[in-house]
Structure formats: structure tokens, C-alpha cells
Amino acid sequence: MLRFIMHAFGKLLKIGALWSVVALAHGQATDPAANAAPATTAPVFALPPPPESHWRIGAAFGYGQRTNPLIQSEDIPVLVDLDIAWFGKRWFFDNGDIGLTLFDRAQSTTSLVARLNSDRVFFGKTNTEYVNFAYAGSGEVSALVDPDTGAQATEPVEVVPPDRDYAIELGVESLIDGDWGSATLRAFHDVSGTHGGYELSAFYSWRWITGRFALAPSVGVSYKSAALNDYYWGVQADEANLALPEYHPSDGFNFEGGVQANYYLNRNLRIALSVNYERLADDVAASPLADEDYVMAYFSGLAWTF
């Protein structure tokens, strides 16, 4: 176990070193004049802004939901969205993520981040059911066939969605922005020995502001290794039965897109609307554990930032 953690950590350090070289090159290639304030004839008072608090505390109240692609499970309601974060010069805590900033350049910030895997949340609220069909993946079902006789089984079979653990993942994250928008690059590896896999992801977003209204579309892609997908979305031999056949997904790409819209009532209060759609990798969607091939999340409400 310790050897595995050291091995994973070594890989991450290599990724981090490569990442930092890219970030450094990107920062050096930046023209400082590109960020200069535009020349104006009207009075513009460039007093330095007041220092930001280390803390960011916020709460949103409204209604939203994240669909759950897992069979025999419930969608996840979102009525309150809390935001608790602390940012120091190097260290930061951001809603459960803990980070150590390695490089902070003009156009990019690179950090070492520890986080919990997000796939586990789908396994929190599940129901045991007796079914007279077999799960075939992507929400499809097939006849329940007794392998010994080849005949259709008549007795319902108990299906218990398997338990999955949270994985602690360690990785490197680069935040890059410019006139073109902002991008996030991430590489994470399991260091808790839970799934032993890794995830690479890239997201891009841009923001459009008019008056008090801001619209921010985003797109992203994430690659998840076979080990990660198999741990969460595979059906292991000791979990399989007539209704839930053994299954081992391979690696694959998830794609997502979303949009956030905010109307700012004042500095602290805004009306918020958020929609996000994620298409699961084909092999994950084809798992007998997957009832849907997507995750849809939305929320609308009032958000307050202290």
C-alpha cells in the first residue's frame, strides 16, 4: 500500500514538474501590455482595490437537482448550495478540496490538490429491489434467464446496488485565463488505494457581461482510467447475479457542457441559474449499474456571498 502511494506520488510529481514548465513558459510568453487598462478621456480612478478577505463564504437557496445514473437510486435534490473556502498565499481550502499552490504566474496558477472522488456520491441513496428482469446497461433490461436451464426465470431476484467508497485523489491543477476565457487542466490519481485509477480533465469557460447580467457557458472533457471506471461502474464477480451480470468497463471520456446565468441585485446578492449536462463514457453508460447515460444538474435560486 505504502509502495503504491509512493509510486503514485512519484508519478504526480513528474506530472507537476511538466505542468509547471508549461505554466512557466505560458507566463513568460505573455505580453504585460496586454493587461493594461485602456486609455480613456473620462476620469478613471485607479486606486488599488481593497485587499480581499482570505475567506469566501456564501450560500444559495432555491431548488435544483442532480440526476443519478445509478440503478435503483434517487436523484439528488439541491436546495442549499453552501460555499466555504479559505485562500492563503500558498495553501487553500475550497469546499473540501485542499490545495498547495506551486506556481502563480501572470496567466496561470498551478496547485497540488487533494480531493475526494465525485463518482461516490451517486452511491449514497440506493434501494434494494426484487426484479424479474436483468439489467442490460443504458437503462435497458432483458429477460431473466436461468443459466443452468436456459429457461426464463420466474422468481424475482434481489438486486442490491453495490457499496462504493470515497477515494482520496491527489493531483495537479492548472488554472489559465486570458482575453479568450479561462481553462482548467487537471490530473488526479487515487492515493487511497480505493480504485487505483486516475482522471485527466480539461474545461473551458468564458463570461459575457451586460449591465448586471452575466452569462458563463462552459464545456469540458474528462478521461477516466479503466481502474476508476471499473471500481465505480463495474459489477464484480461477487456482486453479480442473474439480474446484475458481471461487467468490467474500460477507460473512456466523459463530455459535458453547461451554462451559468447570474443577475446581480447588489454586491452580495444575485439571482442564479445553473444548468450542466454530462455525457457518461460509453463503457460506463453500458454498465448494468447505469440506468442513464448522462448526469443532468440544474439549480435556480438566490445566492448570497458574504
Next chain:
Amino acid sequence: MPGSSRWLMGCLLAVCVPAAGADLPAARLMVKPLLCVTERESDHCSLTFDIRWKSTIAAEYCLNDSALDAPLRCWGRALSGSHSLKREVKEAFVYWLGTPGGVQRAAEVKIEVLRLDSADRRRDRRMRHVWDVL
């Protein structure tokens, strides 16, 4: 709408601070817009301000911008006035109404600036937790 209701409505729309001094007649000041929403790349807002004031006693009033030494405009023995101007906003400032050459404020309205992206880009991290949908 009765005058008191209009006054209350005005205060909901703008931050009003009437009657700052004993020798200064009470006045109310209404300004639109009150908020500049911007981000690091654009850095400032170009806003056209619609400024109106009313007083219960006719007096000489001057409209001031806290970022400027000289008044923007003065009125002689008036009960009300209006002014419109375009201004670039980078920092919060105050429009205030006072007497010519005076420092006492009959009313003031603060124009605030909200920057959507921080100088610390870690604050704009994309979250991925199930409960985080914003």
C-alpha cells in the same frame, strides 16, 4: 403615490442619507445605476448615470462626485434637479448633494463595483461536488 411612499421607494432603489447637517435642508438623491459589474479583463464599466434630487426647501445645491474636487453641477434656490452624465467606473465612489463650497452632505448615494473574477484565480476554481451547482 404619496410623497412618503415615493421617498421609501427611492431609498430602496438608492442608498439615501438625508439631512446630514442641522443647517442643511433635507434632500433625497436618486441615482441609477448603482452597481458596476465588471471583470479583470474589461477592468471598468462605462455607465450613464441618471441623477435626480428633491428637497423640501428651496436652496442652493451642488452635486458632487467623491472622486472629484469640484462639483459636477450646482443649482440656485431649487427644489429639485436632474443631471445625466457618462462616467467610467473602476472603483466605488459616492455622489453627494451639498451646498456650494460646503462639506456637509444633504444626501449621498454610493456606486459600488463588483468584480466577478478575483486577482487570485483560485477563487474562480471550477467545483465538481454534487451539491455545488453554481
